[in-house]
Amino acid sequence: MTQSWKITALASRQAVQDALLAHEETPDWDHAIVLSGCEVAKDRPEEWLLEAWLPRRPTRADKSAFLALFAGEPPAIASERLPDQDWVTLSQQNAQPIVAGRFHIHTPEHPAMEEAGVVDFTIPAGQAFGTGHHETTAGCLAMLDAMKAGGVSARNIADIGTGTGLLAFAARALWPHALVTASDVDPVCVDVVESNAAANDVPMGAGPGQLTMLVADGMAHPLLQARAPYDLLIANILAGPLVELAPDFGKAVLPGGSLLLSGLLGTQEDAVLRACRLAGFRSTARMRKGDWSILWLRKRTLARPARRSVQPRWLPGS
Template sequence: MSGDSWKITAIAPRQDVESALAALGEDERMVLSGREVAEDSADWVLEAWLPSTPDETDLARFAALLPARPDAFRVEQLAEQDWVTLSQQGLDPVETGRFRVRTPDHPATDDPAIHELIIPAAQAFGTGQHATTKGCLAMLDRMEHGGVRPRSMIDVGTGTGLLAFAALRLWPDAMIAASDIDPVCEEVLRENAALNRIPLGSGPGEILAVTAPGMDDPVLTARGPYDLLVANILAGPLVELADDFGHHTAPGGDIVLSGLLTSQQDVVAKAYEQRGFRLMEAAAIGDWAILRLRQCAGHAGS
C-alpha cells in the first residue's frame, strides 16, 4: 500500500515494548515494531505503522499497549512509499538452531542443512522476530535433535503459521493442525503456506488450518489427543487452558508454552503440573520464558 502512511512512536522500557509486541502482534490496520534506543539501553522505541491518518481510536489503542500510558507520542506522516516495506526495514533474518526465518526481500540461504522459512511482516503475530517465537523454534529444534518424534501436532494461536511450518520441516510425516481465534490468521497461513510450498490438508505431511478459540472445534477434538501441542500466546490464557490442553495431550506427549514472562513461568508451570504434566525444560530469552512439559501416563483425557 502506498500513499498516505503514518507512524506513531513512543519510548518505553524494553519489557513494556516487548509485552506490547506480544499482546498485539501485527494486524491489517496497525503494524508494530520495536527496537533499542541504543545498545544496552533500558529504553526501547515502540513504533506503529498505519496506512492512513491515525484517529482517536488508533491513539487510544496504541496508548493501551504501554502500562505507563505515556502522553507524549510522536505522530508523523511519512513520505509516499510502501508502509509495509517501511515496517520491515531492519528485520534481518532470524537464525536459531537449524532454522532461518526471513522476509521475502532477503536472499535465500544456500546451506542445505538449514530449514528456511519465508514469513512476510505486517500480517499476523509470528514473524520469528519476537523472543517467544524464536525461543519456540529453538525448543522444537532441540526436541527433534533429542529424539522426539510426534505423529500428531497442533499449533494453537498459530498467527502466521510459522511454528506449524517449522514442525512440518522437522517431522515431515506428522499430521499437523494450526488454529487461531482470528479468522484473518487462517488466510495469512494459507498465503504463507503457498509461499513456502507447504502442503495443506488433513493427512500426514500436511497442515490443517482451523479458525477456533483454543481447542473448541470438533475437527481439532477428533484429531486428538496430540503427541505435541505448542501454544505461544499469553500467560493468562495459558493458565485458563491448562485443563483443556491436558485433555487433548496424549500420555507421554509434550507441550511447549510461551508468550509468558520469566516472572510468570512458575504460575504457568504449576497450573500444568496440577494437570499431570512434568516440567522437562525451561528456557529464557531476555525476560521471556519458553516451557516444555510432558504429560504423565494416566492423566491425558481424564
C-alpha cells in the same frame, strides 16, 4: 488505505512489562489496538517504550485506556499519524535472515541457505505475527530443534495461534509424516498461511504430512477437539491466554506428550508453569530469548513422585 496511528510512552522496563500484563487482564480492551513493548536501545536496557498501534486517529478514550495500563503516575505520551502504507510490512522488509536451530528464516528479499541439514523457509513481510524475527518465535524454532534432537516423536501436532504458519511448517519439517493442525483467532491468517504454505512447498490437506488451517479461539473448534489427543501442541501466544487454556491443553495432550509454550515474559513464567502443573504437565526444559521465556513441558504419565524432585534443564538462549 486505512489510517494508521501510534501512541508511544517512554517508561522503565518494569513499568512497561507491568503495563503489558495489565493489558492482558483488561477484559474490554479494543482488539483493534495492538500493543508492543521494547527496549529503547541495547545500551539502555532499563528504558523501554510501550507502543499502541491503531487503525484510526486515537480518541480521548483510547488515550485514557492506554494510560490506565500504568500503575501510579502515568508517563507522558505522544501520538503520531503514520504514513499511508503498510507499516507492518515495511518494518519487516529489511529484516535480516535468522538462524534458529537447523532453521533459516528469511524474507523473499534474501536468498535461501542451501546447505546440508538446513531447513529453509521464506516468510514474506505481512500482517500476521510469526516471521521468526521476534524472540519468541525464534526461541520456539530452536526448542523444536532441541526436542527433535532429544528423541521426541510426533505423529499428531497442533499449533495454536499460528500467525504466519511458521511453527507449524517447522514442526512438519521435523516430523514429515505427522498430521498437523494450525489455528488462529484472526481470519486474516487463513490466507496468510495458505500463501506461505504454497511458497514453502507445504501441502495443505487433511492427511498425514499435510497441514490443516482453522479459525479458532483457543481450543474451541470441533476439528481441534476431534483430532485430539496430540503428542505435540505448540502455543506461542500471550501469558494470560496460556494460563486460561492450560486446562484445555491438559485434556488435549497425550500422556507423555509435549507442550511448547511461548509469548510470555520471564516475569510471567511462574504463573504459566503453575497453571500447567495443575493441568498435569511437568517442566522439561526452559530457554530465554532476551526477556522472553520458551517452555517445553511434558504431560505426566504417572502420579507425581512423592519424594523425588527433578529440576528442568535450561537450554542455551542463543
